[in-house]
Amino acid sequence: MSKAVIPKRFLERYSSIVDDQKEFLEYLEKPLPKAFRVNTIKSDKKQVLESLSEKGIVVEKVPWYEDAFVVGGGTSGHPIGNTIEHFMGYIYIQELVSMLPGVLASGELTNKGLVIDVAAAPGSKTTHLAALMGNKGCIIANDISYERIKALKFNIEKLGVLNAVVTNQDFRFFKLDNHKADFILLDSPCTSEGTVRKEWDVLSEWSERRIIGMCRLQKQLITKGFDMLKRGGSMVYSTCTFAPEENEEVVQYLLDNREGAKVEKIDLKGLKTCPGVEKWGKAEFSGEVKKVCRIWPHHNNTGGFFLAKVRKGVE
Amino acid sequence: MNREQIFSYLEERFGLDKGLFKDYEFLEGAKGRVFMATKDVSNVSKAVKAVIVGLLFCRVNGSVKLSGNITQLFGNNATKSVVNISELEARKFIGGEDLDVPDTGTTDGYVIVKYKNYPLGIGLLKESAIKNMIPKAKRTNLVA
Numbered sequence: 099m100s101k102a103v104i105p106k107r108f109l110e111r112y113s114s115i116v117d118d119q120k121e122f123l124e125y126l127e128k129p130l131p132k133a134f135r136v137n138t139i140k141s142d143k144k145q146v147l148e149s150l151s152e153k154g155i156v157v158e159k160v161p162w163y164e165d166a167f168v169v170g171g172g173t174s175g176h177p178i179g180n181t182i183e184h185f186m187g188y189i190y191i192q193e194l195v196s197m198l199p200g201v202l203a204s205g206e207l208t209n210k211g212l213v214i215d216v217a218a219a220p221g222s223k224t225t226h227l228a229a230l231m232g233n234k235g236c237i238i239a240n241d242i243s244y245e246r247i248k249a250l251k252f253n254i255e256k257l258g259v260l261n262a263v264v265t266n267q268d269f270r271f272f273k274l275d276n277h278k279a280d281f282i283l284l285d286s287p288c289t290s291e292g293t294v295r296k297e298w299d300v301l302s303e304w305s306e307r308r309i310i311g312m313c314r315l316q317k318q319l320i321t322k323g324f325d326m327l328k329r330g331g332s333m334v335y336s337t338c339t340f341a342p343e344e345n346e347e348v349v350q351y352l353l354d355n356r357e358g359a360k361v362e363k364i365d366l367k368g369l370k371t372c373p374g375v376e377k378w379g380k381a382e383f384s385g386e387v388k389k390v391c392r393i394w395p396h397h398n399n400t401g402g403f404f405l406a407k408v409r410k411g412v413e
Numbered sequence: 414m415n416r417e418q419i420f421s422y423l424e425e426r427f428g429l430d431k432g433l434f435k436d437y438e439f440l441e442g443a444k445g446r447v448f449m450a451t452k453d454v455s456n457v458s459k460a461v462k463a464v465i466v467g468l469l470f471c472r473v474n475g476s477v478k479l480s481g482n483i484t485q486l487f488g489n490n491a492t493k494s495v496v497n498i499s500e501l502e503a504r505k506f507i508g509g510e511d512l513d514v515p516d517t518g519t520t521d522g523y524v525i526v527k528y529k530n531y532p533l534g535i536g537l538l539k540e541s542a543i544k545n546m547i548p549k550a551k552r553t554n555l556v557a
């Protein structure tokens with residue numbers, strides 16, 4: 099299969115905000131390390147690691163998250179999906195950056211609160227949140243796509259999640275009273291530029307028009323999500339894309355339109371992150387928006403990612 | 414069959430104490446399905462248009478068939494009707510094959526199929542054979 103070419107406009111766009119264009123490009127073309135998360139709902143981490151090691155599989159720790167591991171050594175080609183640990187749902191194969199929303203959420207979650215996962219399918223993050231809540235409380239796991247909900251259902255079942263109710267709605271029109279949720283994850287639909295290392299095809303569909311369209315949807319989703327938060331509650335907004343229109347601009351939009359919204363600083367020890375961009379085209383973002391977090395593929399050998407943590411003021 | 418009858422069956426057949434399930438709600442679905450969820454999920458599910466609530470617990474159809482996923486979650490608590498199998502058999506079972514098991518010492522009916530510390534799933538024991546009930550999508554050919 100021949101690879102799509104990286105669109106020229108794509109490179110032009112990001113040359114002003116990426117620190118090392120050459121490295122960036124190099125990493126875009128490299129395959130991703132194979133990572134997994136231990137599913138603490140069903141398994142004991144120590145036993146899982148012992149059992150994998152008995153099979154000769156070498157796993158490496160990840161400095162910023164204790165339940166994340168990378169298949170390494172000379173065994174990175176091992177089909178870890180064909181182990182008994184995987185069959186049992188003791189491990190879940192998941193790209194490292196996809197675990198970050200859970201890591202940011204962990205301090206916010208309790209075993210009784212209400213969590214809403216706005217765009218949940220296929221459930222990598224729902225199942226992660228469920229584990230972090232000790233399989234207690236309630237997660238509303240929503241997705242607009244019925245097709246994708248099938249995969250969400252499969253993963254919820256396989257990982258043993260007892261604290262989720264699945265809904266199938268366009269979240270912009272989700273029917274539930276405002277001010278109910280303790281925590282909201284908006285792992286937003288996006289143009290997925292940061293996933294090229296997994297799926298080169300995202301580039302063949304790439305266009306600035308798609309970015310603009312996504313940006314409009316994301317602004318609606320983030321305000322709706324924010325309105326559903328309790329006072330004092332928090333929301334993580336994440337995307338796997340580089341475009342500032344889908345990232346900083348969306349966060350700025352929320353700040354401009356909802357008085358109680360505050361951006362919180364993100365502190366991820368052991369991971370190289372960059373602050374939000376300050377300017378993009380004609381847009382200038384406020385100092386608050388700089389507190390968001392960008393993850394470039396070449397900094398930690400991961401996919402690309404964007405994270406923002408927002409809190410709803412108490413008064 | 415009501416809830417109490419389901420729990421007594423699980424107690425009698427597998428030695429699964431009903432206390433294991435006391436913090437949860439059990440909801441009836443279509444075709445004899447019973448779902449298990451936290452109380453919070455059960456409450457919230459009344460306020461939203463839910464398509465799935467919690468996890469399939471069992472199917473009641475004359476007898477009670479515990480779901481494979483619940484078996485994996487709670488199976489290590491079972492004290493009876495557990496059939497321990499070898500590594501070779503585990504490979505076959507996970508791959509979707511039925512198993513020949515000459516003397517299990519267990520009466521015919523549903524059994525928990527276990528390899529080492531892994532409660533792999535539920536099977537139907539009949540005439541010294543265990544019928545495989547792992548759904549196709551979950552079957553795996555183990556490597557290593």
Ligand SMILES: C[S@@+](CC[C@H](N)C(=O)[O-])C[C@H]1O[C@@H](n2cnc3c(N)ncnc32)[C@H](O)[C@@H]1O
Binds near residue numbers: 216223241270285
């Ligand atoms: C990035 S994916 C989510 C991945 C998921 N959070 C996970 O970790 O497995 C974005 C999802 O948003 C869903 N989506 C798109 N528009 C939506 C809308 N208006 N309301 C709810 N979900 C939507 C898509 O169907 C897609 O599954």
